Structure formats: C-alpha cells, structure tokens
Amino acid sequence: AQTVTQSQPEMSVQEAETVTLSCTYDTSESDYYLFWYKQPPSRQMILVIRQEAYKQQNATENRFSVNFQKAAKSFSLKISDSQLGDAAMYFCAYRSAFASGTYKYIFGTGTRLKVLA
C-alpha cells in the first residue's frame, strides 16, 4: 500500500523569505501523481501544485515550486517570497495513475506553516 509522510508538523518562515516543506512517499508503482494542497483557516482545500511522475521537469506555479526526486521518493514544496496569506496547513498527496476509476488520494498528515511579519 502507498503511504505519504510529512515529517514536519510545523514550520515557520519570515515574510519574504523562502521555505521548503518536505514530503516523502512509498509506492511500488511507476506512474502516479503528486500534489500539494493548502488548507487555510477557512478550511477550504486548495490545490497548490501537481506533478506527474513521468515528467522529469519540476512543476512550478508562480512562487510555488517542487523538487521531485523520483528515485528517492521525495516531493518537497518550495515557497518563495513568503506572504502572510501563505499561512496554512499544507498537505502532500499521492494518487495512483492506475486507480481503476476511483482516483483515490492518499494524504500526508500535514505541515502547518506560520508566516512571521
């Protein structure tokens, strides 16, 4: 069975600085998707970024980028120029490409990011 591990329960970053959130996963599959979701205090889950395992190029969305190391099964999220609005719980998630139509996601336990003014 696949697992997703986020070993940092909480992180802090100074406004305008850069922070990296860690995520490791375990799978025997070769094709899958990885995601980072943001859950602000409003509790609405928002997709931040996704990565297809077959792509070697790391995904980037504005200030958010990932470092995808397939061999190491590592998928970290880098937030550049941190803003107060980035404060939230961040979840790493895995989805098999062979989900038989269910498209079930496996989530990590989350990292709470605090942004200091």
Added chain:
Amino acid sequence: SQTIHQWPATLVQPVGSPLSLECTVEGTSNPNLYWYRQAAGRGLQLLFYSVGIGQISSEVPQNLSASRPQDRQFILSSKKLLLSDSGFYLCAWRPPGQPYGYTFGSGTRLTVV
C-alpha cells in the same frame, strides 16, 4: 460555473444521535463524489466514493454510511454517532475523465459530545 456546497458548516451532536451531512455539486453532470474525514492531528482519510447514482464504495468499515440519491447529491449518514466520529468532514468532486484535481467543499466540523 461549477460549485460545490456542503452543509452544515458546524455541528455539535450528542453520542447516539443520528447524523446527516449533505453535499451538492452544481454546474456539472455525473461527477465522481468523495467523502473524506480529517481527524485531529491526522491527514485526510477517504471514507466513501461514488461514481454514479446509487453506487457507493466504502474505504473504511465504520459507523458511517453514504448515499447518492441524485446525480449531484452525496449524503453522509450515521444512525448512532460515536465520540470517535468527531472530526472535519470534507466532500470533494471530480469531473469524469479528468485524471486529477479534486475540488473540495468547505467542510463540516462535527463534534460529538
């Protein structure tokens, strides 16, 4: 545009009471629907998913059940709540054929007392 509605936002229920949480999606047809639970200090756990009316798959055996009486309506129920049912419940949907990208509802905070 497509939207997902989930209610109530907050609920406090005594142990042994019934539960009904509702989730509806607008602006799409035949969505895949999901119920997730987020317990304190834990990640999101998939409870149920549905690929069509009346089609429910359960991921975790428990005190809860789900139903899909209409194409865009997904209901989470319990006949008798337990303290361990407390948590944050999220409904999500995905358009058929789209390989990724859930859209989540705003969630229901359930406290069983």
